[in-house]
Amino acid sequence: MVKKLLFLFAIIYNINLVAQTGTINGYVIFDNNETALGTSIIIKGNAIEKLASVGVNGEFAINNLPFGNYTLNFSSLNAKSQTKNILLNSKNKTINIVLELTDYQDLKEVVVQTKTEKRKIEDKGFSVNVIETKEASLRNVQTNELLNTTVGVKLRQNGGLGSNVEYSLNGLSGNSVSIFIDGIPISMYGSSFNLNSIPPALIERIEIYKGVVPGHLADDALGGAINIVMKTGSKTNFNASISYGSFNTLQVNANGLYRDEKSGFTVKASAFYNYSDNNYKISGPTIVDIGIGGVETPITARRFYDAYKSYGSVLNLGYTDVKWADQFFIGVTGSDDYKQVQHGAFVNKIPYKGRFLESDALLANLVYLKKDFLTNGLDVNITGLFGERHRVVNDTTAVAYSWTGNRATNFRGEEYEYTWGSQSEQGPTLLNIKRQVSSVRAGVSYKINNNHKVLVNHFYSGLDREDSDEMVSLLENTFQSTSDLYKNITSLSYELNTFENKLKLNIFGKHYQQKVLNTSPEFNDDETEVLKTVYNSNKNYNGFGLAGSYAFKSTVTLLASAEKAIRLPSEIEVFGDAGDNVVANLSVKPEISKNINLGFRFGKFKINSHDFTISTNLFARNIQDLIGLPASSENSWENDELVQYANFDDKTTSKGIELQLSYNYKNNFGLNFNLSRLTLEYTNRFGNTVDIPNTPLFTINGSLRYSFKNIIQNKSRLNLYYSNYFTDEFLYLNPPGDNNTGYDEFVIPKQFIQDLGFSYIFPDKKLVLSFDAKNIFDKAAYDNRSVQKPGRAFYLKLNYTINKF
Secondary structure, eight states: OHHHHHHHHHHHHTOOOOOOEEEEEEEEEETTSOBOTTOEEEEEETTEEEEEEOOTTSEEEEEEEESEEEEEEEEETTEEEEEEEEEEOSSEEEEEEEEOBOSSOOGGGOOOOSOOHHHHHHTTSSOEEEEEOTTGGGTTOOHHHHHHTSTTEEEEESSSTTSOEEEEETTBOGGGEEEEETTEEGGGGOTTSOGGGSOGGGEEEEEEEESSOOGGGOOOOSSEEEEEEEOOOOSOEEEEEEEEEGGGEEEEEEEEEEEOTTTOEEEEEEEEEEEEOOOOEEOSTTOEEEOGGGOEEEOOEEOOSOOEEEEEEEEEEEEEEETTEEEEEEEEEEEEEEEEOOSSSSOOSSOOSSOEEEEEEEEEEEEEEESSOSSTTEEEEEEEEEEEEEEEEEEOOOBOBOTTSSBOBOTTSOBOBOTTSSSSTTOOEEEEEEEEEEEEEEEEEEEOSSSEEEEEEEEEEEEEEEEEETTSOHHHHHSOEEEEEEEEEEEEEEEEEETTTTEEEEEEEEEEEEEEEEEEEEEOTTSOOEEEEEEEEEEEEEEEEEEEEEEEETTEEEEEEEEEEEEOOOHHHHHOBGGGTEEOOTTOOOEEEEEEEEEEEEEEEEETTEEEEEEEEEEEEEEESOEESOSBGGGSOTTSSOEEOEEOSSOEEEEEEEEEEEEEETTTEEEEEEEEEEEEEEEOTTSOEEEOSSOOOEEEEEEEEEEEESSSSTTOEEEEEEEEEEEOOEESSBOSTTSOTTGGGGEEOOEEEEEEEEEEEOTTSSEEEEEEEESTTOOOOEEETTEEOOOSEEEEEEEEEEOOO
C-alpha cells in the first residue's frame, strides 16, 4: 500500500501545470505601524467575489485567482477604508497597504458587502457557535479551554492532563456529542491524539452545533457536534511554542508549511509533545488513611501515580491552489501515549499504583478539495483515514497502597498484597487491544444559482478489533475475541436563500446503517471445550430535519431548527474498554431524539467605538433510549471500579435556555458573558421524575480582556485576561431508594473558578510571551463522577512565528 501511495504521489508531482491562476498577498498596517488585525478585504473581478481578513501579523493571501483585473477594498472599524486596483498577471502579486486611523469611523463608510465565514455559518438557522482562534493562539490556552468558555458547552474531564474528556452540549454528553477534525471523527485517531494535542495556532475555527446537526456533517450525533476546522492557508510559515508549569507540565508544539509558488507543491508538518506528573492535591470522603483496626482518617493527599506522556507528528505532502485541486494531500499521522491509572471509574478509598495504559496509532490520510469542479458551482470534497491503533492495559502488581503514597496496612497494621494479584479486582492482565480503523467522508454540492443549492454527503467508518491477554491461558488466547463495528450514513440537503437574502432554509434527510459483529469464546469449567458466542446485528434508521433564519433587519435575526436524530452506539458502549474500566453491553440500543431550537440574535450594534451582540436560544429534547452510565448508586458496580453503558428505560426530556452577551470598545476592551440553564429528567423505577445525574444544570461563564500598546517597547502590545466559571451543585449519582437519604454523599458542591493571565507581543510580532494562573483561589473543582481536577496552577509559554521567509 505504501509503494502504491508513493507511486501515485510521484506521478502527481511530475504533472506539468499550466493553469493561469495566481495569488494576491501582502501586509496591512495602520499609519501608527500597528498591524491591522481583523481588517476585512473584499476582492471583485473576473466574475469573482471573495472575502479575506488580515491575520495576527498583518498578513493576508487570496489564492487561486484567474489572471485579470481586480478591485480590493480594505475596511476596518478603526480606520478609513481604502480601495486598490490590481492587475494579476503572474503567479504571485504582493502589495502592502497602510490604513489611516480615525477616532470615529462613520458606519456609512464601512459597508459590509460580504459576510465573514463565521457569520455565514451562524445565519443558516442552526443553533451554532463559531469560535475563532486568532487571539487564543497567542496564549497558554488549550483547545478544550476555549470550548469550556462557550455558552451551553461544559467540559467533563476525569482529572488532569491526559485524562478522559467528554463534552456536554445542553446537558447531553459522552458519545451523544460527536467531535470531528475536518469532518473525520477524532475517535479514529486514538487516545494519544486529542483536542489538547492540537494547538489553537493550527485551527481556523471551531464550529459547535447544539442539538440539530447539519446534513453536510453526515453523522449520527444526537446532542450536537463539534467540528474543528484546520487552517488551509497555502503561505509558507512556521510556528513553535513551548509551555512549562505546575505539576511538572511540559507542552511543546511545532508546525510549518512550505509551498512552491511555481508548481503549488506543498508540505505541511506538525509535531507535539506533552508531559505531566499530575501530582496535584485532592481531598474528599474517599481520600482517607486507613490505620490499625480499619480506622479511617480523612486527609488531603497528593496524587502519586497519575503521570501522562504523549507525542506525535503529522506529515502531509500534496498540492494547493492548482487548476485541478484547491487542496490535495496524502499524509501520515503517528502518535504514542503512556498513562498511569490512579483509581477506577470512581475515586476509591484504596488507590492504584502499578496499573498503566500504553497506546499508539499509525494512520494514513487523504484529502481532496475542489471548488467549481468541471463546472461552476459544483464543489467536491473527499477526506479519508485508515490504519492501525493499539492499546495495552498493564496491571500485574498485587502490592496495596494507601492515599499517603505508602504501602497500605490491614487492621493489624501489617502491609499486604491483593489476593487477586492486581490493582483491579478483575485480576492481573496484559490486555492488548488491536484496532484496524478506516473512515471516509465524501461530499458533493451544486449551487444551482444564488438561491438554490443541493448537497449530497456520505460517511463510512469501520472498526475491526481483536482482544488478547498474555495473562490468560494458551487456549483462551488461541480463540480470541473479535469485535467489528461498521457505520454508513448518507445525507441529502437542500438550501434555499430568498427574499433578498433575508430568509435562509436548510432541509435535510439522513439514512443510518450500523452493523455489529462480535465473536466471544466461552469455555467449560476445566477449559477443555470452546463454545463461540456470536452476536450479529444489522439495523437501518431514517432521520430528517430543517433549519432556518429570517433577518428582520441586519441587526435582528430569528433562528429556528428541528430534527429527528439517531445516535448509534459507539465502540466503547458496545464492546467496552478495560483500560477505561468500561464493561461491554452488546444489547445497547440507539438513541432517538426529537430536537427543537428557537433563538434570536441582536447585533452587531455599533455606537461610535462601542459594539455589542446579544443572542439567546431556547431548546427542547425528547429522547428515547438515552445511553448513559448508571443513574443510581444502587445500579453501580459494587467495587466502584467498573461502569457499564446502558439505555434509560423511560423517555428522557430536556429543556433549557442560553443567553450570551459580547461587548467591545475600540478593540482594546472586551467583555463576554454567557449562561445556560436546563432540565434533564427521566422517570425512575419508583415513578418519580428525577434529574439525570452527573450533569451540571446551571452554568455561567465570564471573561474580560484589556490591551495596552507600546508597553516597555514601542510597537509592542500587552493583553490582560480574566475568566471565571460558575457551576451549580449537581449529583454525580442519585441516592438509592425513593428518597434523598444519603444525598450529601453524592453531591458535587457549587464551584466558582477564576483564572488570570497576560500575553506580551514583542514589536516584531514574531515572539509572544504569555503567563496564565489557573484557579487562582485554589478552589475544589470537579467535572465528572466526583473526580477532582487540579487546583491552583501557573504556566509560562513562549510562542514564535515566522510568516516571511
